[in-house]
Amino acid sequence: MQQVYSTPKSIKKDSTFTFCAGCDHGLAIKLVAEVLDELNLRENTIAVASSGCSVFLYDFLDVDCIESPHGRACAVATGIKRAHRALNEEKFVFTYQGDGDFASIGLSESLHSALRGENISVICINNTNYGMTGGQMGPTTVLGQHTTTSPNGRNVKYHGYPIKTAEQIALCDGTCFSARVALCDIKNIINAKEQIKKCFEYQKQNLGFSFVEILSSCPTNWKLSPSDSHKKIKEELSEIYPLKVFKDIKEND
Amino acid sequence: MNQKELLKGNIAIAKAAINCGCKCYFGYPITPQTEIGEYLSNEMEKRNLAYVCAESEIAAINMCIGASSSGAKTMTSSSSCAVSLMQEAISYACSDELPIVIVNVMRAGPGQGYIYPSQGDYDQSTIGGGNGDYRIICLSPSTVQECIDMTYKAFYLAQKYKNPTILLLDGLLGQMAEPAIINDNPYEEIDNSSWVLKGAKNRPSRQINSLEPNQTKLNSHIFKMFEKYKQLEENEQDYEDFMCDDADIIICAFGSLARCAKDLCSYYRQKGIKMGLFRPKTLYPFPNKKLEELSLRAKLFIDIEMNMGQMLRDVRLTISHNAKISFIGKPVGDWLKKEELIDAIDKILKENYATSL
Numbered sequence: 001m002q003q004v005y006s007t008p009k010s011i012k013k014d015s016t017f018t019f020c021a022g023c024d025h026g027l028a029i030k031l032v033a034e035v036l037d038e039l040n041l042r043e044n045t046i047a048v049a050s051s052g053c054s055v056f057l058y059d060f061l062d063v064d065c066i067e068s069p070h071g072r073a074c075a076v077a078t079g080i081k082r083a084h085r086a087l088n089e090e091k092f093v094f095t096y097q098g099d100g101d102f103a104s105i106g107l108s109e110s111l112h113s114a115l116r117g118e119n120i121s122v123i124c125i126n127n128t129n130y131g132m133t134g135g136q137m138g139p140t141t142v143l144g145q146h147t148t149t150s151p152n153g154r155n156v157k158y159h160g161y162p163i164k165t166a167e168q169i170a171l172c173d174g175t176c177f178s179a180r181v182a183l184c185d186i187k188n189i190i191n192a193k194e195q196i197k198k199c200f201e202y203q204k205q206n207l208g209f210s211f212v213e214i215l216s217s218c219p220t221n222w223k224l225s226p227s228d229s230h231k232k233i234k235e236e237l238s239e240i241y242p243l244k245v246f247k248d249i250k251e252n253d
Numbered sequence: 254m255n256q257k258e259l260l261k262g263n264i265a266i267a268k269a270a271i272n273c274g275c276k277c278y279f280g281y282p283i284t285p286q287t288e289i290g291e292y293l294s295n296e297m298e299k300r301n302l303a304y305v306c307a308e309s310e311i312a313a314i315n316m317c318i319g320a321s322s323s324g325a326k327t328m329t330s331s332s333s334c335a336v337s338l339m340q341e342a343i344s345y346a347c348s349d350e351l352p353i354v355i356v357n358v359m360r361a362g363p364g365q366g367y368i369y370p371s372q373g374d375y376d377q378s379t380i381g382g383g384n385g386d387y388r389i390i391c392l393s394p395s396t397v398q399e400c401i402d403m404t405y406k407a408f409y410l411a412q413k414y415k416n417p418t419i420l421l422l423d424g425l426l427g428q429m430a431e432p433a434i435i436n437d438n439p440y441e442e443i444d445n446s447s448w449v450l451k452g453a454k455n456r457p458s459r460q461i462n463s464l465e466p467n468q469t470k471l472n473s474h475i476f477k478m479f480e481k482y483k484q485l486e487e488n489e490q491d492y493e494d495f496m497c498d499d500a501d502i503i504i505c506a507f508g509s510l511a512r513c514a515k516d517l518c519s520y521y522r523q524k525g526i527k528m529g530l531f532r533p534k535t536l537y538p539f540p541n542k543k544l545e546e547l548s549l550r551a552k553l554f555i556d557i558e559m560n561m562g563q564m565l566r567d568v569r570l571t572i573s574h575n576a577k578i579s580f581i582g583k584p585v586g587d588w589l590k591k592e593e594l595i596d597a598i599d600k601i602l603k604e605n606y607a608t609s610l
Binding site for chain 1: 276277279301302303305307308309311312313315316317318319320321322323324325327341342345349450451452453454455458459460461462463464
C-alpha cells in the first residue's frame with residue numbers, strides 16, 4: 001500500500017490537541033512543521049513561543065523552544081540569533097505569536113526587530129481578538145466587531161482604528177518579506193504553506209526580517225461554527241485584511 | 254603581568270566582562286552607567302560579539318533571555334528606574350533558570366529621581382521587584398578593584414546557580430576613577446551543555462518555559478528553585494569584617510559608603526571606643542551567619558545606608574534578639590560626610606552610653 005501522508009517529523013508524537021474546535025492554530029503549526037521538515041531545519045531550529053494561545057506551540061512542535069514574556073518574542077529571538085553568531089554558530093530562529101502579542105504589547109520589539117533587519121522569521125496568528133482570555137478587543141479587531149470589551153462593536157470614534165500588521169512591517173527597510181495568508185480553504189492553505197516556506201528560506205539566505213501574518217479563525221470567541229468562521233475570513237476579513245505579499249525583496253529587485 | 258590602571262568603575266566592569274568571556278551585551282543608555290555600553294559597543298564589534306543598542310530596557314533584558322538560553326555569557330547594565338522596567342523579565346529568567354548578569358549603577362529617588370549616588374535599590378535587588386517567589390544573587394562592590402573582581406564572580410555565580418545576578422553599585426563608584434588591576438578571571442567555566450538550546454540534534458527537543466498549567470508541577474518547580482537558594486545561602490555568603498574582633502560597636506554598611514565607615518572606625522578607636530565595620534559583599538545571600546556571630550559579642554550595631562533603611566531589615570532579622578540596632582540614613586545626594594556621620598553617631602552613643610562619653 002502506498003503511504004500518502006504521515007505526521008511531520010517536527011510534530012511531537014505524543015501531543016494531544018488542546019486548541020478549541022475549529023481553531024486554525026493547529027493547522028498553522030502543522031504547516032510550520034511541514035516546512036521545517038522540507039527545509040531540513042528541525043535539528044537546527046530554536047523557536048520562540050509567546051504568551052496567549054500561541055504559547056502552546058511547544059506542546060506540539062518537536063524542536064528546541066523557549067517561551068518569551070508577553071510581546072517580547074522578537075527581542076528574545078534577536079538575543080538567540082545574535083548569541084549563536086557570537087559563538088560562531090548559525091541557527092534558524094523563528095517566533096510564533098498572536099496579533100495581540102506581536103502588534104499590541106510587543107509592537108516596539110516587533111517593529112524594531114524589523115527595522116534592524118534582524119535575520120529572524122515571524123509567524124503571526126491574527127484572529128482579531130485576545131483569544132486565550134476570552135475574546136477581548138485587540139489591535140486587529142475590525143470596525144463593527146463585537147468583543148467582550150467592545151460589546152457594542154468597535155467604532156472609530158470611541159476605540160480608534162485597527163492595525164494592518166503585514167502592511168506596516170512591509171514598510172520597514174530591514175524587512176525582506178511580508179505577506180498575509182489565510183487558512184480558510186484548500187487553495188489558501190496551499191498558498192499559506194508556500195509563503196511560510198519562502199519566509200523561512202529568506203532567513204536561511206540571510207536576507208533580513210521575514211514575516212507571515214496568518215488570518216485565523218477563533219470560532220469560540222467569534223461565536224460562530226468552524227465553517228462559518230472560515231466563511232467570515234473569506235468573505236469579510238480578507239476584504240479588510242487583503243491576502244497578498246506586501247514585500248518580497250527578490251521580486252522588488 | 255597585569256598593570257595597575259586608573260579606571261572608572263563603569264569602565265572596569267566593562268573590561269572585566271570582556272576579559273571573562275562575555276559574548277553578548279544588550280543595553281539602553283541611562284546615566285550614571287552609560288560608559289559601560291559605550292565602551293562595550295566598540296570592543297564587542299571588534300571581536301564579532303553580540304551588541305545591540307536595544308530599543309528599550311525591556312527589549313534589552315529580553316534579548317538577554319534569548320542569548321542566555323543559547324549558552325552565551327550575557328550581560329546588560331542599567332540604572333534604578335530603568336532596572337524597574339526589567340523586573341518582569343528578571344522574574345521569568347529566575348523561573349527559566351537563566352544566567353544573566355545585570356549591572357545596576359544606582360541613582361537616587363523613586364521614579365526618575367536624579368543621578369546622585371544612592372543605595373535605594375537594595376530592596377528591589379535582593380527581594381526582587383518582579384512577581385512570584387524568587388531570589389536574585391546580588392553582589393555589592395566597594396572599590397573599583399572589587400567592581401572587577403565581582404564582575405567575574407557575578408558571571409560565575411550566575412552560571413553556577415543558573416540564576417540572574419545583579420552587580421549593585423551606586424553612581425559614585427561607577428563614575429569614580431581609582432587605580433585597579435584587570436586581573437585574570439579566577440573562576441572555572443561551568444558546563445551548560447545539559448540545558449542550553451542549540452537545536453534538537455541527536456537528543457530530544459528541549460523547552461525553556463515558566464508557564465506551567467499543572468499546579469503540582471508548578472509547586473515542585475518553585476520548591477526546586479528554593480532548594481537552590483538554600484544552597485546559595487549555605488555556601489555563598491560573603492562579607493568583610495573590619496576591626497570587628499574586639500569591637501563593642503559595629504557599623505553595618507555596604508558599597509561605597511562602607512569606605513567612609515572604615516574611617517569612622519579609626520576615628521573612634523583613637524578616642525578609645527572599640528568600633529568595627531561589618532560589610533556584606535553579597536547582599537543576597539545576606540551574610541547573616543557572621544553577623545549573628547558578631548552580635549553575640551558586640552551589643553550595639555549602627556546601620557548606615559544611603560536610603561531610608563533597606564538593609565536594616567536584614568540586619569534586624571538577623572540580630573535584633575541579641576543586640577541593639579540604630580540607623581543612620583540619607584536617601585538622596587552626596588556621600589554622607591564624615592562630620593555628618595560623626596554627629597549622628599555621637600548622638601547615638603550618648604543615648605546608649607551616657608555615662609562613658
